Amino acid sequence: MTDTALPLVKAPAAPGRERWLAVALAAPALLILLALFALPLAKLLAASVAGPDGPTLAEYAKLLGTPYYLGVIWNSVRLALLTTGIALVIGYPAAFALARARGAVRSALLACLFLPLAASVIVKAFAWTILLRSDGLVNETLLALGLIDAPIRMIFTETALIVGSVNIFLPFMILPIYTVVAQLDPRLMEAAATLGAAPAEAFVRVVVPLTVPGVVAGVALVFSLAVSAYVVPTLLIGERYPTLSTTIAKAYLLARQPTFGAAAGVVLLVIAVATVALSTRLARLGGAR
Amino acid sequence: MTRPLAILFAWTMALGAALFLLAPLMVIAAASFSPTPVFDLPVGGASLRWYARIGQMDGFWPALSLSLQIAALSTALALALGTLAAIAIAQGRLPGAEAIGTFLVSPLMMPGLVLGIALLQYFRAMGFSAAWSALLLAHLVVTLPYVARTMIAGLSRFDFTLVEAARTLGCTYPGAILKVMVPALAPSFLTAGLFAFLASFDNYPVSIFLTDVRTKTLPIKMLQYIEEAPDPTLAALSTLILGATVILLVASDRLVGLHRMAGTGQ
């Protein structure tokens, strides 16, 4: 029994003709991704070690050896960690409420999830710059409520960055968890109850482990999106918080340092892929499935 | 925590999240009616003048048309190729089906920016410099994994014995596919198409490396506009796009139900 990310229908050994038909069906998609995804990635890897006289790791040394660039990497990871953590705390209970909702309430809540997903990231980030201005809605509300005496500076601070980032990536946390929760068989909670588990314990022992796949999917997705976010830091905090993404963009679009940019790209890719691999691994160790 | 308290907590979070998610959209919609150029909320009086100015935005029409073309074409191609591949994978007759499935969805993990620079270097090395075609190919890499993931998930939940059952009940093979498989997979198909289209239409980090002076997609144009001379025209444009999205979502809800789309979306 191997663990599979995708539950597949296992058919008995197919006769040759059907196997070839299957290969023919899958071939176009496969070839396109080989040519336009796998190969370019390999080239990028090669470009990141290209030097005037043979392969060199100089750019990696620069990235991983200079305090400034280590700070840049940490900025990206920190943004992703905070975003993922906050989104999980909000998204996990919200997904349960969503799964309990029925009819019009459910449709309305789902629309609240889908609509922002369908709206441009640029527009949403821009909206936060309006909301968080010193004369923006948030400051005015806080002033009116008497919580603050003078407008506080929010835009171009880390607060603005995190608020915007959580706002933009939250649906990617809620949706996978919701999917898993909605498919939970309610009879499992009942079975746990008849076996003597109080509701809280049944929740911890049965529901939580069964939602782990959704949580892992959400965490991996939000983390890898946030760690490589470009528009959000550009609009909400700018130069004061350089991230790997903004560094890569600068290396290519302004500074014309493709080798350095490629190396930074590989580092970013490794972080994103490692998170997904690691969380999947942790989920399996945790006994999910 | 007692059960009612836990439920109350969950509902609070859900409603809070809903408000939080809607906040920027409402702000944009409100600002689009602003009477002044500084994004005031239209308290004094609403104005439609920013809507009138959308068309006069510098380079707006070509950008919109380019984005629509690229999104529609890449989505259509991805739906065709991705669905075929998903069928091959889900039926289990493909050698190494599991590995192939993982490979097809793996670009989803890929930071957009990294894909952008990888393609930029790749195309340059090949001496390929047609921006339109480069954008289309790049966006195919963006949309294909969405379709593959959604369709593989949808198909793997599909019980192929249903097709056999329909055939024993008198359907021809194509008839059974049409009557049983297509309705069961329609939500997946719609979801895949919708999300692939939006992913392409809203893509910035891949496109930015593949455009030239004359070929700019809408998101690139919009960010440029925000950085250079922000005024509520952008809010008006976004509000129009939002309106179109609302119509799309309502139609999808009527057609297959949003909850089914959420279920198949992941």
Add this chain to the structure above:
Amino acid sequence: MSQEPIDAASHLVVRQASKRYGATTVLDRVDLAIRRGELVTLLGPSGCGKTTLLRLIAGLALPDAGTVAIAGRDVTRVPPHRRNVGVVFQNYALFPHLSVAGNVAFGLTVRRRPKADIARAVDKALALVHLDHLAARPISALSGGQQQRVALARALAVEPDVLLFDEALSALDRKLREEMQGEMRRILRDINATAIFVTHDQDEALTMSDRVAVMNGGRIEQLAEPRLIYQRPASLFTLNFVGLSTRISGTVVACDGGIVQVDTKVGRLAATGRFLAGSQVVVATRPEHLRPAAGATGNAVSGRVRAVVFQGSRSLVEVGAGGETLLAELPGQEAALLAPDAEIRLAWPVSETFAFPAPEMAA
């Protein structure tokens, strides 16, 4: 229409329990009293409310009216995890994230039993259902019958006071099922648990239970020992639902000392029962009481053989008479002599003939 008085000594008592879902009444003032250690089967057509009744007893659903008591304690509002009941669900409800052993251990783990005790109890429960070799398997890698046995082991492992089985053996082959029936009788005796067993298999109901409850449309029609259910059905429904019978409708012409005389299309028949003259009734008997007529005592009817169904040592003979159908169960050799369409005269004792009120047309 439960005949048993509810005695205080009963271990599990359901009193006047009703349950509605929207406009449909799923349970209608159900009374049920079961002694400690007794095994009662619930027999009834699909949708009559069997699962709902079990859910009420397990605490998974609240009755709209009525009470449930276990061991003299009113548990109507006690949550399921404090009732110490074991349930084998109709669709098993096994935890997909736990192994076979993990599922069986679940109830003991949440009861905070010492690890060693749990391991022993799990081994024992799995051995009972012959699954000890699969303890480490994930649930998804089990056959339907194996899953059912895991569900059984999981419910038994906690040694509950009340065990509820919702078609717990339906997915097993005949041999395994009979073995499990025997095992379960033994286990139930060992742990002295009270059990309710839902089944669609009449043989299972009649052979393994102390008493059978026949349910129909949200009511218990009859609760009695298997022998009585078969030999003295309390209602036309029970007669019909359990076993085969001959049923002839007619009109009562006289009643005297618990014997009614009934005019039917096949002549005058006598039956036990008390009805006013003029009542519409159905006269019925079981096939094994019908014999080829020799004497003139009891009821007798002439007809023609319509079909002979071979059933091994015995055969079932279908006889048509005056538009009615009679069923007789005869020894093989006797039936072998009967040719289709042959004239035959059948007779049966009045003491084995019952009369029930005819079903009202409007109802």
